[in-house]
Amino acid sequence: MKTYGLIGYPLEHSFSGKYFAEKFEKENIQNCEYQLFPIENIQEFVNLKKQNIAGLNVTIPYKEQVIPYLDELDEHANAIGAVNVIQIKNGKTKGYNSDYYGFKDSLLDFLPKDFNSKALVLGTGGASKAIKQVLVDLSISFNIVSRKDGFDFTYAELNERPAILDDFHLIINTTPLGTYPNVEEKPDIPYRALNNNHYLYDLVYNPSETAFMKAGQNQGAKTTNGLEMLIGQAEKSWEIWNRSEPQ
Numbered sequence: 001m002k003t004y005g006l007i008g009y010p011l012e013h014s015f016s017g018k019y020f021a022e023k024f025e026k027e028n029i030q031n032c033e034y035q036l037f038p039i040e041n042i043q044e045f046v047n048l049k050k051q052n053i054a055g056l057n058v059t060i061p062y063k064e065q066v067i068p069y070l071d072e073l074d075e076h077a078n079a080i081g082a083v084n085v086i087q088i089k090n091g092k093t094k095g096y097n098s099d100y101y102g103f104k105d106s107l108l109d110f111l112p113k114d115f116n117s118k119a120l121v122l123g124t125g126g127a128s129k130a131i132k133q134v135l136v137d138l139s140i141s142f143n144i145v146s147r148k149d150g151f152d153f154t155y156a157e158l159n160e161r162p163a164i165l166d167d168f169h170l171i172i173n174t175t176p177l178g179t180y181p182n183v184e185e186k187p188d189i190p191y192r193a194l195n196n197n198h199y200l201y202d203l204v205y206n207p208s209e210t211a212f213m214k215a216g217q218n219q220g221a222k223t224t225n226g227l228e229m230l231i232g233q234a235e236k237s238w239e240i241w242n243r244s245e246p247q
């Protein structure tokens, strides 16, 4: 039996647990299980990696804390400063960030090939780090919007000067606003300044059509939610765990 799993704390609702149970069943993948490891302290990871585990996902609060305990770090995970996948081969551990790959692939599917504008990233939390690294690697210039001072724009500044949005045709919501059950919430940007040149990418995936997306659609903008990213990062984890050689 090959054991894969998730470390984090607490682990009550896990997308990955459900996703991999269904994947093993649907694709008739034999002798594999996906376990939840709700560890209360990162030190417990040291014991866990001595057990016969084939690969791990990592979630809050250990995405950064786990890094000093790993033998190697993938270049993107290193640049982002957060790990959500651990490959374990012959007792050696290597950390990856599959949010990076999930977001990159889905963004490339979403944007037209000739996209030639800048991006606004709403929010400055954990998820925004992988998003920013993808934008750097795709050479898409971006500005950051935060409730706090010290970033490129505040929401108040955007509302005072809605024409700023003319320069940013990609707007990415990395805040949790609009997540079920608070489905009426959305980032406080001047939606009236959007038009059919705009692309709105919401990392939120529940509900599948968020208030942010609806407000963009009403102005003619193209929109997508975070489901493709979520599935993409899970599939990337599976690919990383099952590579014949570490890459």
Ligand SMILES: NC(=O)c1ccc[n+]([C@@H]2O[C@H](COP(=O)([O-])OP(=O)(O)OC[C@H]3O[C@@H](n4cnc5c(N)ncnc54)[C@H](OP(=O)(O)O)[C@@H]3O)[C@@H](O)[C@H]2O)c1
Binding pocket: 099, 102, 122, 123, 124, 125, 126, 127, 128, 145, 146, 147, 148, 174, 175, 176, 177, 179, 203, 204, 205, 225, 226, 227, 229, 230, 231, 233
């Ligand atoms: N689709 C996927 O695969 C995927 C992957 C990762 C995360 N996500 C989703 O992305 C979202 C963000 O995740 P995260 O871990 O980065 O969360 P987080 O750290 O809790 O929050 C992200 C940022 O959102 C802003 N924010 C939070 N509450 C806000 C509010 N009430 N009004 C305005 N801004 C607010 C904050 O930035 P400022 O303080 O700078 O304003 C915060 O740093 C979550 O909904 C998560 O489920 C989706």
